[in-house]
Amino acid sequence: MKKILVVCGNGLGSSMIVEMNVNAALKDMGKEAEVSHTDLTTAKTEQADLYLGSEDIVESLEDGKKKVVKLKNLMDKNELREALENNL
Amino acid sequence: MIDLIMNDILGTPAILVGLFALIGLLVQRKNSGDVVSGTLKTILGFVILGAGAGVLVQSLDKFSGMFNEAFSVGGVIPNNEAIVALAQESFGTETAMIMLFGMIVNILLARFTPFKYIFLTGHHTMFMACMIAVILKTGGLSGVSMVIIGSIILGSLMVLFPAMLQPYTRKVTGSDDFAIGHFGSIGYFVSAAVGKMVGKGSKSTEEIKVPKSLGFLRDTSVSVSLTMVILFFIVAGFAGSSYIESELSGGQNFLVFAFMQGLTFAAGVYIILAGVRMLLGEIVPAFKGIADKVVPNAKPALDCPAVFPFASNAVIIGFLSSFVAGLICMAFLPLLGLKVIVPGLVPHFFTGAAAGVFGNATGGRKGAIIGSMANGVMISFLPALLLPVLGSLGFEGTTFGDTDFGVVGIVLGNLIRLIQSNILVVLVILGILALLFWIGWKSKANDNKNNTEAA
Numbered sequence: 001m002k003k004i005l006v007v008c009g010n011g012l013g014s015s016m017i018v019e020m021n022v023n024a025a026l027k028d029m030g031k032e033a034e035v036s037h038t039d040l041t042t043a044k045t046e047q048a049d050l051y052l053g054s055e056d057i058v059e060s061l062e063d064g065k066k067k068v069v070k071l072k073n074l075m076d077k078n079e080l081r082e083a084l085e086n087n088l
Numbered sequence: 089m090i091d092l093i094m095n096d097i098l099g100t101p102a103i104l105v106g107l108f109a110l111i112g113l114l115v116q117r118k119n120s121g122d123v124v125s126g127t128l129k130t131i132l133g134f135v136i137l138g139a140g141a142g143v144l145v146q147s148l149d150k151f152s153g154m155f156n157e158a159f160s161v162g163g164v165i166p167n168n169e170a171i172v173a174l175a176q177e178s179f180g181t182e183t184a185m186i187m188l189f190g191m192i193v194n195i196l197l198a199r200f201t202p203f204k205y206i207f208l209t210g211h212h213t214m215f216m217a218c219m220i221a222v223i224l225k226t227g228g229l230s231g232v233s234m235v236i237i238g239s240i241i242l243g244s245l246m247v248l249f250p251a252m253l254q255p256y257t258r259k260v261t262g263s264d265d266f267a268i269g270h271f272g273s274i275g276y277f278v279s280a281a282v283g284k285m286v287g288k289g290s291k292s293t294e295e296i297k298v299p300k301s302l303g304f305l306r307d308t309s310v311s312v313s314l315t316m317v318i319l320f321f322i323v324a325g326f327a328g329s330s331y332i333e334s335e336l337s338g339g340q341n342f343l344v345f346a347f348m349q350g351l352t353f354a355a356g357v358y359i360i361l362a363g364v365r366m367l368l369g370e371i372v373p374a375f376k377g378i379a380d381k382v383v384p385n386a387k388p389a390l391d392c393p394a395v396f397p398f399a400s401n402a403v404i405i406g407f408l409s410s411f412v413a414g415l416i417c418m419a420f421l422p423l424l425g426l427k428v429i430v431p432g433l434v435p436h437f438f439t440g441a442a443a444g445v446f447g448n449a450t451g452g453r454k455g456a457i458i459g460s461m462a463n464g465v466m467i468s469f470l471p472a473l474l475l476p477v478l479g480s481l482g483f484e485g486t487t488f489g490d491t492d493f494g495v496v497g498i499v500l501g502n503l504i505r506l507i508q509s510n511i512l513v514v515l516v517i518l519g520i521l522a523l524l525f526w527i528g529w530k531s532k533a534n535d536n537k538n539n540t541e542a543a
Contacts, residue, residue: 009306009438011365012211013270013391020373039361040307054397057306073397075266075390 002033002088005048007058011039014074018052025081031088050087052080101180102134105367108188112374126370133366134176140363141173144356145484147349150336151320152485154346155428157335158326162427165319165353166435166471166489168211169360172218174484182221186238187214191375193243198383201525202532206379207246207269209391210372211364216271217242219478219488219497226479227504227513237514241500244521249273249492250389251528253446256280260395260449269389271492272439275466276392278491279406279443279459280450286458287451293401293444296453305407309358311433317350319430392442399445405453406444406460411436413464426472435467435489463491470494477501 004022008015015037022035038046043053043061051061055070062068069083097103109130113123148165155163176183190213198204207213220238229237250257250267253276257268268276305311324332324346337345379386396403414431421428440460447459467489474497475482488497500517507513 008393010308011361012368013209014393016210016365016368016372017208017388017390017394020376023373038365039309041309041358042362054393056400060304060307075394075397 002049003047004033004035004050004052004084005043005046006035006037007040007043007051007053007061008037008074009040009057011037011042015039015053018074018080021075021077021080022052022084025077025084029081029084031084033088052083099181101176101184102131104181104184105134105371106131108184109370109374112371112378116374116377129366130370133363133369134180136363136366137173137360138176138363140356140359140361141170141176142356143359144170144353145174147316147353147356148485150349151323151353153336154320154323154327154332157328157331158323159422159428161422162485163323163430164427164471164475164485164487165430166432166467166487167357168215168435168489168493169357169364170486171481171484171488172215173360173363174486175218175222175481178481179218179221179225182225182234182238183214183218185235186221186242187217189235189239190217190242190246193239194246195375195379195382197243197247198379198386201247202529203247203251203525204383204385204387205247205250205267205269205389206376206383206386207250207389208372208376209269209271209389210368210375212269212271212391213242213246214364214368215488216245216493216496219493220500222479222481223477223497223501223504226477226481227501229504229510229513233510233514237517241496241517241521244525245271245492245496246389248521248524248528250387251532253277256446256449257395260398260445262398264387266394267387267389268392268395268442270392270439270442270490272392272442272463272467272490273492274495275439275443275463275491276446278462278466279455280446282459282462283447283449283451283455285451287447287453287455290452290454292399292452293405293448293456294399296401305433305437308361308434309354311437312357313351313354315433316353317347320346320350320353392438395442395445399448399456402444402448402456403441404444405456406442406447406463407437407440409457409460410440410443410464410467413461414468417465417468421468421472426469427475429468429471429487431464431468432489436464439463439467439490466491466494470498473498474501477505 006015006018019037051068054074058068106127110127113126224234250269253268253273324342329342332342443460443463444456447455471487474494
């Protein structure tokens, strides 16, 4: 199963809400994945198949190996769904 | 047997929150694996929270000692995570109870009143539950009646604050899709109001070029480490090497000691954050799941970074303005006989940034700068004024940071102090809440009328 990690500054509020949105979108698309959320520092060392977060935050995760998707508006469900469709 | 259930099982907050998660998971009909792992992780989160508090308090003690020696006044670091973690030892059960029943009150209010907000920022729900528990218990309330009145207060705040902010949130986001559920709302509200007053004709912040290099401060552990190391260095410099090396560090060089203590504080916060994340990982989705089923047209009230994408320059400008205001206030606090609130990068970043976004929406650049400075002043003075009502917890060297904790805590604490009879206190509190709902309901009706007229 693929693992999706949602990242925000504190790893508490926004990333948890996006995680719930990701779960809803996956259900809609009929796909399954393991989804969790965390803060930026932890994300740097945690393995995942896809990293999601707002542009200014996940930029610093890019190391050429990780698959990082930068979202312009974290709360936009359409943008999120598009990102999931293109990357899973 | 009853004693075992009431005192040992339900009286252990970690097990109590584990039970809440268990019920939430069962209601959602999760499979047995998810139920077991979710329940255990919730309890584990609570244990981790306590462990983080243990690490943090070592460093906090040293900081207070140095600060006193250096400036002969008390210095306090506002940090919600820290004070909540420290409070769990004495107020854990009450916090957990008020949090759970507060969420239920939130769902009921959203179901049966025009206030359709579901407050999804779980850590703030927990922090507010904790503060209400501390103040009510310190004020002499206890038992079932305390949990009931505490839950009514919490549940009401969970819809009132998003409702208060909603006209401005609409202006920021250009839609009515979501609300802001974050207990810094009064700061954002004032910032937007100030922006409206001063910002006539001022251009939007989004038309200026702002360097993105401050983005690394969004990483909480980096910004906490950085602030705390700098703070410890400054305070250690004033306290002097002889005092630190003889009294605190056991002979270790005072600068090395200060560096390590700063990072110890940051490590404590990091552990607590990980604990809170685990603790809420099952409870918040269960809360949302139940709310979605019970409340038609529920509007999610989200954490403050939800507005950041709508004005990314205002985020940086707001943070800097708020922080500068915090630094200036530091000099004024002791003159008024208050403890010194040391400005933290984290509260100023999150609430200052959001205040900047709201200020920009109503008053452009001027609004963003002056509005978030107003926020910075509030998060310097309110925490200092809050300390006396926190009882024994007010002496731990840390306090709640964001504006709403300050306002709610000061009002609640002083009501209890001034009015002797507990029944009267409860009635006054209910009266104030009813008044706020009435104001909210009335301005909402006005708002709708204006909208139809405009259309």
